[in-house]
Amino acid sequence: EVSKAATGNLSVDIKPIDFVKLLRQTLADMGEAIEESGLALRPRLPESPVWIAADGDRLYRVFQNLIGNALKYSLEGSRIYLELTAADGQAAAVLRNTSREELPDRGDESRTDGGSGLGLSIARTFTEACGGTFSVQTQADLFTASVSFPLTRERPPKEESAV
Helix, strand or coil: CHHHHHCCCCCCCCEEEEHHHHHHHHHHHCHHHHHHHCCEEEEECCCCCCEEEECHHHHHHHHHHHHHHHHHHECCCCEEEEEEEEECCEEEEEEEEEECCCCCCEECCCCCCCCCCHHHHHHHHHHHHCCCEEEEEEECCEEEEEEEEEECCCCCCCCCCCC
8 A cells, every 4th residue: 555655546535524533533443452551642632623635544544553653662651642733724633652762863754663664654655645744753752743634624415424
């Protein structure tokens, strides 16, 4: 899928989706893994819908990967923050965690701690294939991943699920 996306051949089904609902669903589906991790996940999500145009299945996978990485690499007993904001025509979901390992100061690169790096590569590729922006920043032991999309005025037809 990553190689298909890199060549522009990844099929995406862009529809209006509620970003808040997608994040809540991802967190609910990962609830057991979050619970077992011993980490505290602190979501800060708006109460009202935040509408973006994206492929809900691909974006779900992005956040599965980001949250999974945070659960895997976070400092034991620490917190993971997931915040969604909407301002100036953009919706931005930012995930922050404190790494168990020392991180080099750098921007916009994958971790190089022996993992395959595929999780972040998939997250970037799927986000960009859906028309969003993906970035990673490290500062000291703080790891920050940001996924942003333009807000949309479109809404799904009533008979369809909005994801």
